[in-house]
Amino acid sequence: MINVSFPVGAFQCNCHILVCPLTGDGVIIDPGDEPHKIQQLLAEIESNLGKPISIQYLFHTHAHFDHIGATRSVKESILQNRGAGAAICLHRQDKRLYGFLRLQGAVLLRRYKKPLPVDHFYEDDEEFFVGRLKFSIRHTPGHTAGSVCLLLHENSEIQCPEILFSGDTLFYRGVGRTDLPGGSAETLIKSVRQRLFVLEDDTVVYPGHGGKTFIGYERRNNPFVS
Ligand SMILES: [Zn+2]
Ligand SMILES: [Zn+2]
Numbered sequence: 551m552i553n554v555s556f557p558v559g560a561f562q563c564n565c566h567i568l569v570c571p572l573t574g575d576g577v578i579i580d581p582g583d584e585p586h587k588i589q590q591l592l593a594e595i596e597s598n599l600g601k602p603i604s605i606q607y608l609f610h611t612h613a614h615f616d617h618i619g620a621t622r623s624v625k626e627s628i629l630q631n632r633g634a635g636a637a638i639c640l641h642r643q644d645k646r647l648y649g650f651l652r653l654q655g656a657v658l659l660r661r662y663k664k665p666l667p668v669d670h671f672y673e674d675d676e677e678f679f680v681g682r683l684k685f686s687i688r689h690t691p692g693h694t695a696g697s698v699c700l701l702l703h704e705n706s707e708i709q710c711p712e713i714l715f716s717g718d719t720l721f722y723r724g725v726g727r728t729d730l731p732g733g734s735a736e737t738l739i740k741s742v743r744q745r746l747f748v749l750e751d752d753t754v755v756y757p758g759h760g761g762k763t764f765i766g767y768e769r770r771n772n773p774f775v776s
Contacts, residue, residue, distance in 0.1 A: 551683065551710035552576070552599070554591055555756060559583025560617035564758055566715065567591060570681025571708055577607045577680055578624065578636075579700060579715050580618045580758065585623035586650055592656075605636050606680050607670075611643035611717025611758055612697040614730075615654040615662065637669035641689060644696025645671070647732065672698060675691050682708050688745045691727030693718045693729020699746060713754045714765065719747055720755060722763040725774045742775045 552569040559582055567588070569576035581588055596603045605628055609741055610618055621638060627634040640648055647654070647664055655662045674689040684703040697719050704712040718726035720742055728735040751766025770776055 551705070551708045552595055553713075554590070554595060555749065556587070558760075559616060562759055563616040564756060564760075565672075565773075566756065568593060568680075568683060568702065569595060569599070570683050571599065573681035574599065574601045574603050575681035575683070576603050576605050577609055577678075577683070577685070579609045579647070580611055580617040581608055581620040581624045583588060583619045585620040585627065588620060588624055588654045589627055598740075604632065604634075607678065608636050608638050609685070609700055610638070610640045610644075610648075611653075611699065611715060611719075612694045613640060613648035614694065614718065615651055615658075615660070617717070617758065618648060618651060618665065619655075619660075619662060619713035625666055636665060637670060638704050639670045639707055640668045641687075641696035642671040643691065643732075644694055647694060647696070650663055660677055662665075683710065690717075690719045690738075690745050692728060692734055692736075694730070695732040695773040697726075697741075700747070711750070711754055712750060713756060714746065714749060716746065716755050716757050720768060721757040721759065722755075722776075723768070723772055725772070739775050742772075747775070 554567045559702045563582035566579040677686045678685040688699045701713040702713040732776045753765040
């Protein structure tokens with residue numbers, strides 16, 4: 551499995567490009583900023599793999615500007631260069647927030663173009679098959695009402711461990727802030743305990759910001775939810 555993870559933008563949101571090495575199908579999670587860097591990495595992965603990459607989905611953990619800021623440019627350049635794919639996916643409860651991208655940016659004196667329409671709203675527990683990659687969606691409200699975590703299931707055929715992309719819900723020894731519109735501390739703690747801490751100890755966690763961790767470590771050591 552090809553997993554290229556890198557921080558983008560002033561807020562250092564972790565963006566991920568995940569590709570099935572057998573089919574060349576892939577996804578991008580949280581294209582928050584620096585669309586040119588994302589395009590360049592896609593091209594590098596493609597030349598290393600030696601076959602064309604087809605990005606099927608742009609998955610978003612939630613609709614804060616630092617996670618959706620480059621969605622429009624990335625989708626437009628994929629359409630231009632590759633013809634199809636890159637369906638924009640989001641939870642419906644973050645639809646308003648997504649539509650307010652320009653307003654979110656204005657508060658920080660950042661300019662954004664109007665966001666493109668969302669192509670697909672996730673259902674809770676929905677599954678996505680991308681080449682040999684299998685993802686499932688866990689709705690984990692609290693940081694925002696429509697926050698989700700994406701679980702990538704283990705698959706030994708492509709050396710893929712079980713990985714959780716936790717957005718701004720769960721961090722290394724921390725959790726996301728809940729003082730922004732749509733946030734709720736009580737709901738977030740419930741989401742983490744009921745939807746994330748039930749996963750296996752050795753599930754790798756890639757948070758929306760900062761370094762990776764493991765479910766077992768957080769269950770024992772996270773001061774906010776353990
Ligand atoms: Zn956020
Ligand atoms: Zn964030």
